Amino acid sequence: MKLYFAPASPFVRKVRMAAIELGLAGNIELMPITVVPGQANPDYAKTANPLRKIPALETDDGQVIYDSTVICEYLDSRAGGGKLIPAEAERRWQVLTTHALAQGMCEAAVLLRYETWLRPEELRWPVWVDDQWDKIDSGLRWFEEHDHALAAPMDLGQIALGALLGYLDFRAAERPWRPAAPKVAAWFEAASERPSFRETVPSAP
Ligand SMILES: N[C@@H](CCC(=O)N[C@@H](CS)C(=O)NCC(=O)O)C(=O)O
The missing domain is CATH 1.20.1050.10 (Glutathione S-transferase Yfyf (Class Pi); Chain A, domain 2)
Structure with a gap:
């Protein structure tokens, strides 16, 4: 998987923390990207997230998932489900x-x-x-x-x-x-x- 990432973003950090807690960090490659409101980023908007926000996650089969909460839910389900978001x-x-x-x-x-x-x-x-x-x-x-x-x-x-x-x-x-x-x-x-x-x-x- 590929995670569009910046080292200061708390939303990206949330996803990275979730991945480490779930034992999935080794399956994720970090893809540095700069996104700033007011600066067009047409390639990223087209290939990843039309909102031009990070994080976005490209899965192994090429699907792109955002935002941070949806990515965490995806990772939790990949790890078996009910780990960081309880099932009960x-x-x-x-x-x-x-x-x-x-x-x-x-x-x-x-x-x-x-x-x-x-x-x-x-x-x-x-x-x-x-x-x-x-x-x-x-x-x-x-x-x-x-x-x-x-x-x-x-x-x-x-x-x-x-x-x-x-x-x-x-x-x-x-x-x-x-x-x-x-x-x-x-x-x-x-x-x-x-x-x-x-x-x-x-x-x-
Ligand atoms: N609700 C989004 C918020 C993501 C977000 O706002 N990320 C900031 C970086 S910390 C961003 O991409 N800002 C660029 C922009 O707003 O254009 C999520 O949870 O992923």
Whole structure:
């Protein structure tokens, strides 16, 4: 399989972490690509993802799958199913919901990056920036108050949360999140020892 990839993306990291947890990383070749809003990338749009977003995964039979959540579901099913997304109904809806929360926090964090790095300064909207941070803070509060969602075994919600926290450390170190979320911080410190976390720490392209 081929994974269209950039080393800073939390969505790509989520897929790579899932692949390592599932024992599939050795079957995936990383294909570096640069995607930036506002920059056309017609080849990638045509051959991989019309939305020009990463990650996208090309399977062994040439099918292209996106987005990160669909790819993780595909990998989970390739590994036998029910591993990172439990099969049992109650747990399944819990994990998919905590995943949706962490995924939404990742989306807010990436939008913040685009707003503060890409958008011309005179066009920036501070109220919108504060609103994205509020979504992240509110999600962190939820995990802090519902730390049963962080109990073993590792699941897709926890993987997405790990990708988000690593991205905050990488892109927003000047705004520390740990003081307001000590239980989440302790979980992240322990989880960061896992190969899936250690081998995928974000870096600049
Ligand atoms: N919902 C998508 C989000 C992917 C996404 O936004 N990726 C960013 C990189 S971190 C991207 O490709 N940005 C390029 C763009 O928005 O044009 C997923 O989960 O895969």
